[in-house]
Amino acid sequence: MNSYQEKDKFYVAVDCIIFGFEEGKLKLLVFNRKLNPFKDSLSLIGSFVKIGESVSDASKRILKESTGLQNVYMKELKTYSSVDRDPGFRCISIAQYALIRINKYIKNTVKENQATWFDIDIIPKLILDHNLMVSNALKRIEEIARYKPIGFELLPEKFTIPQLQSLYEAIYRKSLDPRNFRKKILSFDVIIKLEEKDKSSSKKGAYLYKFDHTKYQKLQESGYNFEI
Amino acid sequence: MNSYQEKDKFYVAVDCIIFGFEEGKLKLLVFNRKLNPFKDSLSLIGSFVKIGESVSDASKRILKESTGLQNVYMKELKTYSSVDRDPGFRCISIAQYALIRINKYIKNTVKENQATWFDIDIIPKLILDHNLMVSNALKRIEEIARYKPIGFELLPEKFTIPQLQSLYEAIYRKSLDPRNFRKKILSFDVIIKLEEKDKSSSKKGAYLYKFDHTKYQKLQESGYNFEI
DNA sequence: ATAATAAATGTGTTTTTTACATTTACTGTT
DNA sequence: AACAGTAAATGTAAAAAACACATTTATTAT
Numbered sequence: 001m002n003s004y005q006e007k008d009k010f011y012v013a014v015d016c017i018i019f020g021f022e023e024g025k026l027k028l029l030v031f032n033r034k035l036n037p038f039k040d041s042l043s044l045i046g047s048f049v050k051i052g053e054s055v056s057d058a059s060k061r062i063l064k065e066s067t068g069l070q071n072v073y074m075k076e077l078k079t080y081s082s083v084d085r086d087p088g089f090r091c092i093s094i095a096q097y098a099l100i101r102i103n104k105y106i107k108n109t110v111k112e113n114q115a116t117w118f119d120i121d122i123i124p125k126l127i128l129d130h131n132l133m134v135s136n137a138l139k140r141i142e143e144i145a146r147y148k149p150i151g152f153e154l155l156p157e158k159f160t161i162p163q164l165q166s167l168y169e170a171i172y173r174k175s176l177d178p179r180n181f182r183k184k185i186l187s188f189d190v191i192i193k194l195e196e197k198d199k200s201s202s203k204k205g206a207y208l209y210k211f212d213h214t215k216y217q218k219l220q221e222s223g224y225n226f227e228i
Numbered sequence: 229m230n231s232y233q234e235k236d237k238f239y240v241a242v243d244c245i246i247f248g249f250e251e252g253k254l255k256l257l258v259f260n261r262k263l264n265p266f267k268d269s270l271s272l273i274g275s276f277v278k279i280g281e282s283v284s285d286a287s288k289r290i291l292k293e294s295t296g297l298q299n300v301y302m303k304e305l306k307t308y309s310s311v312d313r314d315p316g317f318r319c320i321s322i323a324q325y326a327l328i329r330i331n332k333y334i335k336n337t338v339k340e341n342q343a344t345w346f347d348i349d350i351i352p353k354l355i356l357d358h359n360l361m362v363s364n365a366l367k368r369i370e371e372i373a374r375y376k377p378i379g380f381e382l383l384p385e386k387f388t389i390p391q392l393q394s395l396y397e398a399i400y401r402k403s404l405d406p407r408n409f410r411k412k413i414l415s416f417d418v419i420i421k422l423e424e425k426d427k428s429s430s431k432k433g434a435y436l437y438k439f440d441h442t443k444y445q446k447l448q449e450s451g452y453n454f455e456i
Numbered sequence: 457a458t459a460a461t462a463a464a465t466g467t468g469t470t471t472t473t474t475a476c477a478t479t480t481a482c483t484g485t486t
Numbered sequence: 487a488a489c490a491g492t493a494a495a496t497g498t499a500a501a502a503a504a505c506a507c508a509t510t511t512a513t514t515a516t
Contacts, residue, residue, distance in 0.1 A: 004239070004276065004317070007279055008239065008276055008277070008278050008279045009237035009238060009239055009240075009279075010237060010238055010239075010240045010277070010279070011232070011236065011237055011238075012236075012238045012240065012309075012320060048232065048236055049236070049238070049309070050236050051235055051236045051237075051238070051318055052311060053311065054309040054310050054311060055307050055309040055320065056309070076306050076307060078304050079283050079304060079307060079322050081240075081277070081282040081283040081284070082282050083280060083281065083282060089232070090279055092240060092277075092283065094307050094322075143375075143451065146375070147371075147374070147375070160494090161494085161495090162493080162494070177474080177475075177476080178494080178495085179475090179476080179495085179496070179497080180473075180474070180475085182494095182495080182496085183473095183496095183497095184472095184473090187472095197481095197482090197494095199482080199483085201492090201493070201494095202481090202482080202483095202492055202493035202494065203481075203482045203483040203484080203491075203492055203493075203494095204480070204481040204482050204483085204492070204493060204494050204495085205481075205482065205483095205493090205494080206493075206494055206495090207494085207495090223371070225453070225455060227453060227473095388463090389463085389464090390462080390463070405505080405506075405507085406463085406464085407464085407465070407466080407506090407507080408504075408505065408506085410463095410464080410465085411465095411466095411504095412503095412504090415503095425463095425512095425513095427513080427514090429461095429462070429463095430461055430462035430463065430512090430513080430514095431460075431461055431462070431463095431512075431513040431514045431515080432461070432462060432463050432464085432511070432512040432513050432514090433462090433463080433512075433513070434462080434463055434464090435463085435464090455504095
């Protein structure tokens with residue numbers, strides 16, 4: 001019971017399930033491995049946790065290295081620890097899911113890192129148990145989206161209501177009524193209408209909105225009900 | 229990046245936050261440590277994960293050893309990995325919360341293990357970051373109870389509606405209207421009324437109910453909305 | 457027979473959710 | 487300048503769910 005044995009020490013890894021949203025589709029960031037093991041295979045981005053850092057430090061480090069981003073929405077998903085999960089090492093991995101805003105800067109960093117955005121409906125075979133991690137993460141964000149306003153994390157600073165709707169449609173995998181959606185979102189009193197319009201997808205243009213960060217924060221903390 | 233260094237290996241522990249429900253109160257199972265380090269201090273029950281087992285195997289093993297129970301509702305809470313969390317070892321702990329039914333059998337095993345049930349409102353100082361784990365777990369079950377029928381895990385096979393209500397009152401820390409509570413619970417169509425009554429808390433007696441396990445399972449999987 | 461106790465029950469009101477179709481603002485074309 | 491095309495924006499009535507609230511009932515102990 002109290003027998004601390006050197007043999008019972010583990011490598012601890014983190015793997016990051018990075019989601020983005022673009023062109024009405026929820027996307028996953030997949031990396032082409034540059035090094036062995038599994039060189040040239042597809043995988044999530046990950047790393048071993050160093051002895052002098054916490055798991056969340058390690059996740060932040062990896063996210064920074066691979067996308068250049070800091071201060072990202074990232075949460076622990078779960079631990080993957082099957083004895084045979086990694087044929088090379090006895091290694092547990094603590095998966096983290098992150099929601100990021102795709103923009104030009106990200107696109108460049110992503111390219112440098114030999115990474116690709118995949119539509120979540122067509123995720124390729126990834127190494128080890130990474131496909132399982134992805135499907136668990138998708139389930140988790142679907143659950144969380146029902147009571148926390150996480151959807152917003154994936155949108156740019158300025159966004160339109162139809163964009164927000166299409167994001168929720170992507171998360172819930174079903175289509176929503178635009179009148180009811182708009183009504184509900186506005187009832188949260190957390191987005192502010194701007195004068196500008198986005199005309200990229202219609203001639204009429206849709207008004208851009210931004211968050212009221214203070215109210216958004218409160219909603220984030222308190223939780224709420226966003227069953228749609 | 230790909231430098232696997234022996235020095236970056238960790239002890240991996242699990243700690244179990246075990247909740248029960250008795251006499252209208254939500255309780256936490258706290259153990260008196262029999263061995264060093266921290267001999268005679270209070271703590272959650274835990275153990276190092278062995279190299280040949282998964283984290284969930286380890287949790288099950290510990291729960292079995294400490295309570296005699298198997299097939300318990302147990303879920304991963306989160307990983308605790310601060311560099312300075314344990315002064316003795318560089319050790320991460322993957323906390324698990326469990327919901328169990330308190331009964332005579334448990335009570336004996338618990339006594340043998342020098343464990344005590346503490347009302348969640350008066351939890352003593354525990355070792356390391358265990359108090360943090362407990363408060364995180366309490367928050368988690370409160371969240372989960374809103375969309376999964378976990379409350380039932382804590383009740384005996386046969387239970388009354390007032391008992392179920394007092395459990396939800398303990399989880400949500402507020403009192404509920406008995407008419408509305410009963411109506412909502414029955415609307416889920418997941419409990420079956422028995423002929424027997426429980427007369428331990430009133431002269432009239434309250435009818436006992438049991439779960440419809442099939443429907444209960446479906447509800448558990450699908451999630452639902454249990455905001456009260 | 458009576459008192460005491462908690463269990464069981466019903467209804468009207470308010471709030472939220474749902475279903476559903478038309479008009480509007482703007483652009484590009486003729 | 488008129489027109490066609492496109493997605494955005496809007497309102498309302500009906501149904502369902504949530505809420506607030508008081509009385510009656512079954513049983514035991516005296």
